[in-house]
Amino acid sequence: MRKSVYTICAVSAAALMLNLTACGGSGQKEIAAGTTAAEVTESAAETTTAAEESQASPDLTEILEAVQDAYGEDYLPNTAIDATVLEQTYGIDAGLYEEFVGEMPMISTHVDTFLAVRAKAGEGETVEELLNAYRDSQIEGAMQYPMNLPKFEASQVVRYGDDVYFVMLGAYDDSITGEEELLAFYQTQVQIGLDMIDSFYE
Structure with missing residues (x-):
């Protein structure tokens, strides 16, 4: 009976680790996606500024x-x-x-x-x-x-x-x-x- 309890605990711990890993991976993807979006926004802003300067001169x-x-x-x-x-x-x-x-x-x-x-x-x-x-x-x-x-x-x-x-x-x-x-x-x-x-x- 004690062996079964240990087995259940081990399985639960493994499942918890998998969930944490999955959440961490998802968070990393979201951060990476956020960084890419910021870079795109900055690039678009620079392009707009350059176009405005060209038009003004x-x-x-x-x-x-x-x-x-x-x-x-x-x-x-x-x-x-x-x-x-x-x-x-x-x-x-x-x-x-x-x-x-x-x-x-x-x-x-x-x-x-x-x-x-x-x-x-x-x-x-x-x-x-x-x-x-x-x-x-x-x-x-x-x-x-x-x-x-x-x-x-x-x-x-x-x-x-x-x-x-x-x-x-x-x-x-x-x-x-x-x-x-x-x-x-x-x-x-x-x-x-x-x-x-x-x-x-x-």
Whole structure:
């Protein structure tokens, strides 16, 4: 009789061990599954963030080309703006930007300019201030050909986050003699470029 009791106890103990092992294995599988899900979630979040950053940062060269197409023959800049001109003319040194693209006319009698600057994080406002300071200096203090002063007055500096643009583009019209009418005409010309730029940030 005592032997039977021992046998029953041994069987019960073995069954208990099997249950514990099964529970432990199930728990390990659940933890592993949970870790995998977290990794998938993190990967998806990184992909979403990368896509958002890409969408928020359009290619500056593509924008330049789109602006050129929008103006057609009335797009006059034909000389690339380099880092030296960017710093010496506009006061924007290499510590303020990640990249830029811009063009200006080779002939000094024209002032048409397109400039796009992708500032370093948090420096967009500084670049905007520098471009506005350049614009103001040309309107108030620089010697300009009479036909070019309304162009400067119609020019615009616009900013999208840390992307900053200076736009002074469009056709000339010698048939317009009134100052207000000429300024209004140049403003409509500049707006062509502004609308094209804006379409990349919608």
